[in-house]
Amino acid sequence: MAGSAAPPGQPARSWRPPCRLSAGRALLLLLLLLLLLATARRAGASAAGGPEVRSLRGSWRLGNANGSVVLRGEVPGCVHTALHRRGLIQDPYYRFNDVMYRWISLDNWTYSRTFKTPFDIRKWQKVNLIFEGVDTVAQILINNVTLGRTDNMFNRYSFDITSVIKEVNFVEVRFLSAVSYAAEQSRCHKVYSIPPACPPPVQKGECHANFIRKEQCSFSWDWGPSFPTQGIWKDVRIEAYNHYRLIYFSLTSFFVKSAQQWSLEIESIFDVVSSKPIAGLVTVNIPKLQTQQTFSVRLQPGEGSIVLLVNINKSSAVEAWWPNGHGKQTGYNMTTTFIMEAGYQIEKFSKAYFRTVELVQEPIPGSPGLSFYFRINGRPIFIKGSNWIPADSFQDRVTYDTLWLLLKSAADANMNALRVWGGGVYEQDEFYDICDEIGIMIWQDFMFACALYPTDKNYLESIRAEVSHQVRRLKSHPSIILWSGNNENEAAIASNWFSIPYADKEVYIKDYVMLYVKNIREIVLTEDKSRPFIASSPTNGLESVKEGWISQNPYDTHYGDTHFYDYSNDCWNWTVYPKTRFASEYGFQSWPSFSTIEKVSSAEDWSYTSNFSLHRQHHENGNDQMLQQLERHFKLPQSTDPIKKFKDTIYLTQVMQAQCMKTETEFYRFSQSEIIKGEGHTMGALYWQLNDIWQAPSWASLEYGGKWKLLHYFAQNFFAPLLPVAYEDKGVLYIYGVSDLHVDHKLSLRASVSQRDDIYIFVLQTTAIAPFVSLDVGSIKGRFSDNGFLMTEKKKVVVFYPWEPTSVEELEKSLTLTSLVDVV
Numbered sequence: 001m002a003g004s005a006a007p008p009g010q011p012a013r014s015w016r017p018p019c020r021l022s023a024g025r026a027l028l029l030l031l032l033l034l035l036l037l038a039t040a041r042r043a044g045a046s047a048a049g050g051p052e053v054r055s056l057r058g059s060w061r062l063g064n065a066n067g068s069v070v071l072r073g074e075v076p077g078c079v080h081t082a083l084h085r086r087g088l089i090q091d092p093y094y095r096f097n098d099v100m101y102r103w104i105s106l107d108n109w110t111y112s113r114t115f116k117t118p119f120d121i122r123k124w125q126k127v128n129l130i131f132e133g134v135d136t137v138a139q140i141l142i143n144n145v146t147l148g149r150t151d152n153m154f155n156r157y158s159f160d161i162t163s164v165i166k167e168v169n170f171v172e173v174r175f176l177s178a179v180s181y182a183a184e185q186s187r188c189h190k191v192y193s194i195p196p197a198c199p200p201p202v203q204k205g206e207c208h209a210n211f212i213r214k215e216q217c218s219f220s221w222d223w224g225p226s227f228p229t230q231g232i233w234k235d236v237r238i239e240a241y242n243h244y245r246l247i248y249f250s251l252t253s254f255f256v257k258s259a260q261q262w263s264l265e266i267e268s269i270f271d272v273v274s275s276k277p278i279a280g281l282v283t284v285n286i287p288k289l290q291t292q293q294t295f296s297v298r299l300q301p302g303e304g305s306i307v308l309l310v311n312i313n314k315s316s317a318v319e320a321w322w323p324n325g326h327g328k329q330t331g332y333n334m335t336t337t338f339i340m341e342a343g344y345q346i347e348k349f350s351k352a353y354f355r356t357v358e359l360v361q362e363p364i365p366g367s368p369g370l371s372f373y374f375r376i377n378g379r380p381i382f383i384k385g386s387n388w389i390p391a392d393s394f395q396d397r398v399t400y401d402t403l404w405l406l407l408k409s410a411a412d413a414n415m416n417a418l419r420v421w422g423g424g425v426y427e428q429d430e431f432y433d434i435c436d437e438i439g440i441m442i443w444q445d446f447m448f449a450c451a452l453y454p455t456d457k458n459y460l461e462s463i464r465a466e467v468s469h470q471v472r473r474l475k476s477h478p479s480i481i482l483w484s485g486n487n488e489n490e491a492a493i494a495s496n497w498f499s500i501p502y503a504d505k506e507v508y509i510k511d512y513v514m515l516y517v518k519n520i521r522e523i524v525l526t527e528d529k530s531r532p533f534i535a536s537s538p539t540n541g542l543e544s545v546k547e548g549w550i551s552q553n554p555y556d557t558h559y560g561d562t563h564f565y566d567y568s569n570d571c572w573n574w575t576v577y578p579k580t581r582f583a584s585e586y587g588f589q590s591w592p593s594f595s596t597i598e599k600v601s602s603a604e605d606w607s608y609t610s611n612f613s614l615h616r617q618h619h620e621n622g623n624d625q626m627l628q629q630l631e632r633h634f635k636l637p638q639s640t641d642p643i644k645k646f647k648d649t650i651y652l653t654q655v656m657q658a659q660c661m662k663t664e665t666e667f668y669r670f671s672q673s674e675i676i677k678g679e680g681h682t683m684g685a686l687y688w689q690l691n692d693i694w695q696a697p698s699w700a701s702l703e704y705g706g707k708w709k710l711l712h713y714f715a716q717n718f719f720a721p722l723l724p725v726a727y728e729d730k731g732v733l734y735i736y737g738v739s740d741l742h743v744d745h746k747l748s749l750r751a752s753v754s755q756r757d758d759i760y761i762f763v764l765q766t767t768a769i770a771p772f773v774s775l776d777v778g779s780i781k782g783r784f785s786d787n788g789f790l791m792t793e794k795k796k797v798v799v800f801y802p803w804e805p806t807s808v809e810e811l812e813k814s815l816t817l818t819s820l821v822d823v824v
């Protein structure tokens with residue numbers, strides 16, 4: 001039996017709806033409050049009567065199956081990092097260690113420890129052993145009694161240990177190799193196969209990742225190594241309580257159009273251990289918004305939720321939360337106090353954010369299909385950013401500082417959004433906290449990618465628990481603007497990636513709808529009404545729904561989002577790119593800088609064709625594809641010094657990647673406000689990919705460790721709020737001024753003049769693109785070094801050659817500057 005994870009979908013029991021108290025009953029309320037406080041005190045309730053928590057973080061005993069390896073292992077942590085920290089293995093990222101250390105993930109490891117119960121057990125009605133995350137398949141025992149099993153690293157497991165806990169306890173987590181478990185699950189699925197069986201050999205990975213609810217890329221990816229970890233990867237603790245315990249607490253904001261008022265929905269999920277209902281009062285206070293409301297509630301025995309709706313005082317001006325580049329990320333301090341007739345008082349401090357999000361899919365004049373764009377706080381926003389993958393193969397190495405560095409780099413490059421891609425993990429709370437703080441919107445995938453998935457009962461049950469847990473954990477974050485069912489699985493079926501015979505297709509479509517629509521979507525819609533849901537990426541959105549959730553062509557440019565990769569055409573040629581509604585993935589590879597590679601290689605590896613260079617390239621033919629692109633525009637490095645040649649090649653791959661991505665991204669940005677041959681209205685550019693999981697060639701713009709590739713510097717420019725773009729089409733030069741600003745932008749065309757010997761230097765400055773800039777000094781005789789030019793740079797120096805004596809003062813007085821934008 002699995003542990004009692006968060007109940008899927010809906011509250012286990014229905015709760016009597018809380019009632020809001022009117023102002024007229026204020027005195028009654030006060031009396032009631034005093035009475036409740038008095039009763040609660042008599043019953044021994046106070047902050048001191050609250051739950052007792054004993055953390056089990058720290059050092060555990062760790063051993064492999066036959067006992068030949070025994071060591072101390074940190075919790076949270078995993079076997080690989082424990083072995084590395086104790087010096088039993090080298091850096092797993094060094095050279096070929098990913099394959100050398102395959103044995104670690106094929107073994108079955110056990111974590112164990114003893115602990116003393118720091119409280120009198122008899123005083124507590126309920127004691128739980130809680131794991132915030134177990135990676136992945138394990139049997140959990142305490143004092144030799146099996147509590148249950150875990151099979152999903154994205155779930156939270158809570159085991160009732162009230163009857164088994166003693167003064168001194170022995171807890172064990174016996175892992176089974178994720179690789180053997182996945183293989184076994186696939187063998188047991190006898191009726192039909194669920195592809196893909198294995199990753200392509202170039203990835204040197206493990207098989208059947210889709211049969212285990214674990215980070216899918218930990219079995220290898222086209223940019224990452226195979227490290228199918230085992231470990232207790234999140235917090236673990238004992239919690240003892242009487243009466244009740246608050247398990248989840250979340251806030252979502254809504255703008256009620258009819259009342260022109262913001263409101264907050266507060267959901268609290270409790271476990272009530274008393275046999276009788278518990279009544280009480282909940283007070284919500286947001287001082288800065290002069291909002292205070294009190295509700296009377298009644299908690300029924302068992303697990304269930306209460307939902308409170310707080311209307312924000314209309315006379316307070318609410319500042320909304322805005323994405324980076326569009327305004328401030330204002331949040332309001334809020335206190336929620338639960339005063340119950342029995343038990344203790346709970347005070348929750350949180351931040352309330354106010355923002356709305358709509359995914360707009362509506363007809364566009366002059367274009368077949370539907371739009372696909374985000375409206376934030378009523379304003380259409382062009383989504384600029386990238387795709388996020390796990391920052392490390394070993395999640396316990398991902399610190400707050402790691403996240404901050406990467407996310408801040410995204411914001412510094414003028415990004416306003418990231419997509420948390422479905423082959424990784426639901427990120428840690430701190431990730432979303434930072435995004436809230438710096439205005440990075442999150443497109444949140446559920447963790448399914450590039451595969452078909454089984455839907456048998458146990459598997460579905462586990463996923464249902466996973467989905468409700470993750471939505472409850474994350475829905476308070478204003479940064480999250482979209483839930484998305486999976487990565488590329490609609491496309492996988494539609495384009496038949498796995499060569500499924502036509503006659504068998506129905507089975508897989510049925511599974512698809514069962515998983516993403518009838519389960520995941522249903523749960524999301526029940527748990528969170530504050531943001532949109534799409535079933536897949538890429539998708540045709542409403543058109544896919546109309547076609548039974550799997551469109552004929554999910555890459556259709558007239559609907560939804562697209563993923564686009566083309567390594568054979570010239571990537572500097574903008575005509576190869578799809579004029580899509582929303583580009584949610586596109587990219588080109590490059591090599592990370594030499595300093596990054598150097599840390600995990602030795603001198604013999606430092607050539608483009610070394611075994612090491614081949615080994616780190618997980619995308620079939622990837623190194624050659626980069627050279628082929630290079631050859632189109634550059635002379636390939638010829639140095640006779642092999643290291644110089646390697647470094648030159650690395651540099652050129654980065655130049656090439658940066659220029660290709662600039663061309664493609666600018667194309668998407670200038671396609672924003674036009675429809676050409678029925679295509680256009682592009683409202684998003686999320687390139688593949690922001691960060692790296694290790695030191696290897698990939699599509700990333702940030703190297704492992706956070707160093708900016710040239711692409712990231714380019715991104716800072718091609719995502720700038722004001723972007724001048726010029727491109728040529730059949731002999732005509734088109735010039736676009738792309739703006740994300742909320743107000744019309746006035747150009748300021750400025751010049752200063754100075755004299756050097758007998759020539760004059762004009763320094764021109766502009767705040768936006770200036771086409772056909774003309775300098776005129778009236779009747780002063782002479783000529784400029786250049787004139788009538790397109791000014792794409794902020795600053796340009798032009799020389800004036802006088803034909804008769806003149807002065808700076810005279811030139812300044814006579815100078816007029818004109819460009820096309822001045823013509824009215």
Ligand code: BMA
Pocket residue numbers: 221222223423450487488563585688699
């Ligand atoms: C897309 C992504 C990833 C992959 C990338 C580059 O398909 O969803 O699966 O890493 O392309 O190939």
